[in-house]
Amino acid sequence: MTIYRDVLSAVVRCLAAECIDNTAKQAWQTLYQAGDLTAAGGRVLSAREMLDMDCLVHARLHSQLPPRLWDALVAKYSTHKGRKVDAIGYLVLLVESPAPQLFRYKAVTAWAIPPLKGKEGKRSTDMLVLPASFYDMSTWDPEARPERTRRRWRADICKSLEAMVNEALVEAQEILQAEGVLVEQAA
Template sequence: MSVYRDAAHCISRVMSIEIHDGTKKASWQRKYKATFDDELLGGGLSDDLSPEERLTQDSMTRSTIKRTLPEIQWQALVGKYSINQDEVRVAAAYLTPRVVSPAHQLFKTKCVMAWMIPERRNGLPSSFYVLHSWDADGTPERTLRRWRATTKAWLDDQVAAAHFAVEALLEDRGLLFREVA
């Protein structure tokens, strides 16, 4: 049975599932053990699964998480961690009208996108991250900052709740690695 170090490890694997392919690797790639960092960071975590088995396990875990989590939490995880840009767009479209914030629609839309695609990712032009461009009504900067903090806090709360739910799900299914004392 495959195990994950924690919810973050699981989420990172299932949200990057597209990078795992079924193609035949060169001999040097087959010799490289992708879980080497797991052994360094996780105290010897090794599941002895083939790449195909690992992909199947991650796919099944992703499906279970998606089915189990409330839709808002799932979409928050997808928006924050998925590498699939189409999934991120869908998550943004889902979360924007549901985000609890005193801000107007334009502000919420831009704030959600800025939260999902941080400036360092170079996904959006740098002008997108200028706070005053998120408002066309001349709202004072202090109010804009408060709206941004409120909106981001709500989104972060959804991700935190999803992490706890994933941790509980993994624990319940016996998929968490536990060191034997």
């Protein structure tokens, strides 16, 4: 049964599924569905069926992707605070760079938790938000190396992390196509 239009939407939905609560809702909330979630044949999936499918995709990707690729996806796309922080910590250990440990930690964290627009503390979201001072690269290197060096280190770390995410999406696409949950793309 094809459900997801592409691999990225499948990954984002399955990572968000673990943050969805199953508490009782008001009557109007149980009737509302964000868009038509249709399977092959035009059948509309219920919210429960879609959540079940998201959980199945989550389990399949988590079990079949290598841990470094799974953690790259979690760090980049997850909304679960604890899992995102754990994935960041794992990626810091994997990233190869001549930069000191503190710099690698802050570069990976800033990549995974980019600054959000809006005034500090005025967001209506429950996402991880770092203080603006965290993104100041001059605080990342206690030896105060030249800015050009710090920028090169950060660019190389980000390039490495994006390469992991791209590799993870390619492998995830193969897994999800084998499961038959992605819409077939016309060649």
